[in-house]
Amino acid sequence: MLQQKPELIDAIRARFAHVDACPFQGPRIFFENAGGALTLKSVVETSAKFAAIPDNQGRDNVASHALVNIINKAKADLSVFMNASGGQFFVGESGTELLFRMIRTACVNAQPGCKVIGSSIEHPASRSAARRWAEIAGLNYVNVPHDDATGLVTAKDYRMLMTPDVVVATVLHASPVTGMGMDVAAIAHAIREVAPECFIIVDGIQHAAHGQMDLDSYNVDGYAISPYKVFSRHGYGVAWISDRLTALPHDQLIDAPAEGWEFGTRDTGAYATMSDVVEYFEWVGSQLSDASDRRDRIVAAGQAIRAYETHLTGAMINGIGNLPGLRDMDHIKILAGTDNPAREGLVSVVVQDMPSADVVTKLNTQGIRTHTRKADHYSGNVLDPLGLNDCIRISLCHYNTEHEVAQLLAALKDLRA
Numbered sequence: 001m002l003q004q005k006p007e008l009i010d011a012i013r014a015r016f017a018h019v020d021a022c023p024f025q026g027p028r029i030f031f032e033n034a035g036g037a038l039t040l041k042s043v044v045e046t047s048a049k050f051a052a053i054p055d056n057q058g059r060d061n062v063a064s065h066a067l068v069n070i071i072n073k074a075k076a077d078l079s080v081f082m083n084a085s086g087g088q089f090f091v092g093e094s095g096t097e098l099l100f101r102m103i104r105t106a107c108v109n110a111q112p113g114c115k116v117i118g119s120s121i122e123h124p125a126s127r128s129a130a131r132r133w134a135e136i137a138g139l140n141y142v143n144v145p146h147d148d149a150t151g152l153v154t155a156k157d158y159r160m161l162m163t164p165d166v167v168v169a170t171v172l173h174a175s176p177v178t179g180m181g182m183d184v185a186a187i188a189h190a191i192r193e194v195a196p197e198c199f200i201i202v203d204g205i206q207h208a209a210h211g212q213m214d215l216d217s218y219n220v221d222g223y224a225i226s227p228y229k230v231f232s233r234h235g236y237g238v239a240w241i242s243d244r245l246t247a248l249p250h251d252q253l254i255d256a257p258a259e260g261w262e263f264g265t266r267d268t269g270a271y272a273t274m275s276d277v278v279e280y281f282e283w284v285g286s287q288l289s290d291a292s293d294r295r296d297r298i299v300a301a302g303q304a305i306r307a308y309e310t311h312l313t314g315a316m317i318n319g320i321g322n323l324p325g326l327r328d329m330d331h332i333k334i335l336a337g338t339d340n341p342a343r344e345g346l347v348s349v350v351v352q353d354m355p356s357a358d359v360v361t362k363l364n365t366q367g368i369r370t371h372t373r374k375a376d377h378y379s380g381n382v383l384d385p386l387g388l389n390d391c392i393r394i395s396l397c398h399y400n401t402e403h404e405v406a407q408l409l410a411a412l413k414d415l416r417a
Contacts, residue, residue, distance in 0.1 A: 002308035002398060008287050013399045015280065016231070017041050028367040029404045033229075034176045034346055034395035035371050037209050040231045042276040047233055050269025057265065067268045074271035077278040078238065080294050082223070084215040087242045090261045091270055095205045095226035095237035096125040101261075102222040102241060103129040103170060105250045106199040110167040112138030117161065117191070118170035119153040120381050121146035121182075125224075126170040126203045127381070134168075142166070148385045151178030151336035155186035162194040169200045171220070173207035177373055177382040178336040179313075179346025179395065181207060188219050199245060205229055209397055210309065210344050211281055211302030221245040227270070231277050236270040305398040309345035312396055315405050316347055323409040331416045335382075335391060346395040348373065351415060356390035359415065363392075366411050370394050 002009060013019045016038040022028045030038060055063035057071065075089045092098045103126065107116060116134040118127055120143055134141040142161050146153040153172075169191050174181040188200050201222035204213065208230040215223060221242040228234045239261075246259050253263075278298070285297030288304050317338050319325030326349060327338045335348040351359050356372045363370050374390045375383040383391060394408065 001311070002288075002304050003311050003402070005287075009399070009401060011287075012284065013401075015040055015042070016399055017044055019399060022369070025364075025367070028364075028369050029400075029407060030369050031394045031396055031400070031404070031408065032369045032371050033209065033397040033400075034179070034206060034393060036228045036234070037231050037397055038399065039228075039233055040276055040280055042280070043232050043273040046272050046276050047269050050267070050272055053268070057268065070268055070275075071266075071271045074275045077275045078240070081278045081281065081298055082213040082215050082240060083217070083295060084240055087215075087240055088246055088259065088261070089238060089240050091236045091238050091266050092262070093237065095203075095224045095229075095239075098224045098237045098239040099125045099201065099203055099222075100129040101251070102201045102224070102239060102245065103168065104133045105248050106168045106201065106221070106245065107133035107137040107139060109248045110137060110139055113140070114165045114167040115140045115142050115163065116168040116170075117142040117144060117158065117166050119144040119146055119157070119172065121151065121153045121175055121178075121180075122170060122172040122381075123176060123203055123205070124377055124381075125205070126172065126201065130168065130170045139167070149337060150340055150342070151175055151180040151382065152340075152342055153182060153187075155183060155190035158187050159190040159194070162191060164195050166191070166195040166198050169195075169198050171200060171202045173202055173204045174210075174344050175382070176206045176346075177379045177391075177393070178348060179206075179344050180336055180340060180342040181210075181344045182342075184218050184220065185214075192219065207344065211284075211298070211305045213302075215240060227274060227277070231280065232270075232273045236267065238274060306344075308398050309396060310343070312400060312402065312405055313343055313345060313347055315402055316394065316396075316409065320402060320406045320409065323406055324413060325409065326412070329413060329416065332412060335386070345397060346393065348391045348393045349412075350388060350391050351412075354415065356392045359392050362415065363408075363411055366407075368408055368411055 057067050078089045116139050118130045144157050200220040204223050205226045208225040224239045281301045282297045285301035289300035317325045331352040333350045360372045371393045373379040373393050
């Protein structure tokens, strides 16, 4: 367990830029990981290196050939990281943009009058795309309600509304509002029991940083992540698509290769930084396991990260030492329950008689970075049913520490005074 290896946590923290200080604010604790995780120092170095290279792919010169090899290596690394034995990886503008493209393609190739299914817990990246393109393509959109108390949608929930004419399905892997992770494999199984040929597209953006992705076991057709939320940088998204989604008619240049999904010349550095991310997970796994297989090391890292982040959120909820946990603070309400095993490194709360924005400001003056989620187009689907105008999102990652959690608890306890 990582909590029993303080020297490894120190080594992990040393690999990230700005782990305990903001270049603008000074010393601070970073509990805003769901809005964008910290960046690996190796990613910063790789980005600078490739930003200086003038060559592009597809030319007959040594540099161009090297760039193509780097891109191919990154795709192979992603296949190991996410356990994808088939399909293809490609990059685009952002994770949201890639979800729109995959969902649009699946919808416009469907027979009018069929159905698209998705859930109310989803981030608008997939919900907006599904509803927009269902309407344009003449498809009927089916909404699966999530459970407000737990912040979850289950395979049973999908199964109750499934019919054989469902041709496209969208699934959220983890919520950036509640922090709850969905059982993607079980949901996909429930969908395919009724509609075996349905195209299933998953929003994995919030889940990716926790290191547990297994595309081969999910039996889905599309999966998108945002690298800036998994220790890389802003400016691009990564998608995986199955061979059958690859083969659908889609937006592309005239006479371009049929399997191509990328537009224009992509940034080789974007691909290269994903190799840095994969190598980082491998390194973490190597510190916790004697496994020689790359995938086994990544699995070990993901398991340890999940366990440690569960330990940290448990400490936040239940308390540390003499500090009461959030559940014992009468002025604080925890969203999605105090004992929810689906929680992935995130606790959202509201403070009695205090606007969430004011709480975030007060915490920030003490060097504790959190974030306000408002009942707007991003989070209204979760907050409105709870009768909440806003909440405070406290999101952590495996480079955070118990000491940082204790400082947060002390600050929130003092709010009552």
